[in-house]
Amino acid sequence: MSLPKQVRLVEVGPRDGLQNEQQPISVADKVRLVDDLSAAGLSYIEVGSFVSPKWVPQMAGSAEVFAQIQRKAGVTYAALTPNMKGLEAAIEAGVKEVAVFGAASEAFSQKNINCSIAESLARFAPLLEAARVNGIQVRGYVSCVLGCPYEGEIDPEQVAQVAHELFAMGCYEVSLGDTIGTGTPGKTRQLIERVGRRVPHDKLAGHFHDTYGQALANIYASLLEGIAVFDSSVAGLGGCPYAKGASGNVASEDVLYMLNGLGIDTGIDLDALVDAGERISQLLGRANGSRVARARLGR
Secondary structure (H helix, E strand, O other), X not given: OOOOOEOEEEEOHXXXXXXXXXXXXXXXXXXXXXXXXXXXXXOEEEEEEOOOOOOOHHXXXXXXXXXXXXXXXXXXXXXXXXXXXXHHHHHHOOOOEEEXXXXXXXXXXXXXXXXXXXXXXXXXXXXXXXXXXXXXXXXXXXXXXXXXXXXXXXXXXXXXXXXXXXXXXXXXXXXXXXXXXXXXXXXXXXXXXXXXXXXXXXXXXXXXXXOOOOHHHHHHHHHHOOOOEEEEXXXXXXXXOOOOOOOOEOEXXXXXXXXXXXXXXXXXXXXXXXXXXXHHHHHHOOOOOOHHHHHXXXX
């Protein structure tokens, strides 16, 4: 199969990345990060999350961040909304696109959102209906698609079922998340082939963590299956608070470098992206998680 000519990167650093950081980050610094990413040419940025600060302290102030960012035409600024309360807060903040997340693992669903997969999907039904009435697009995430910290291997048919339910419910796109990063290219292709029987390939996205160093290989495998949307995080920020040992999402800079090498268009400026990632890394006092950024900055 020929590779896609264009790929959309969904930048999750400001949300999925920062939610795991220990030190508090000011609203101004979050705004600067989002604005830097917009300026670098990202067309989709997950800005924050409307969840209880009790559960995810770093996402406090998401409404203020949305109020202060410099919105660029043609850029989607999205938020994670796990429940109706979150959706209502997002609507109030002027958010035009939100995301919901389910799991392909029963054990992970219980640990992460304290309910079964079926219960979590049932909770999303009114949220999706309310979003539709308010003209808000909803993107769906499925976590643990290639392995679970509690259950180990996950049946691809289970992933296909959850993805299909989210799509049928009204999610315009479903992102398949390798939450603990144990997936390999062969299993990634098998998974996409199986899920693709229930959800069209052009409605699927990939979300790969690099815990086992397989993220770029899995993205390439997904490209071979016709997937053209990938979630990534500037400077490799983030992990998962409910998946011990899961390292960050794949670094946006590393994905972009690979896509550039394949002649695939993204509309993103690599140098500007490297600068954005290095600025937030220094602010957090952490090493830059992007190999491409480290190589270019070390020259």
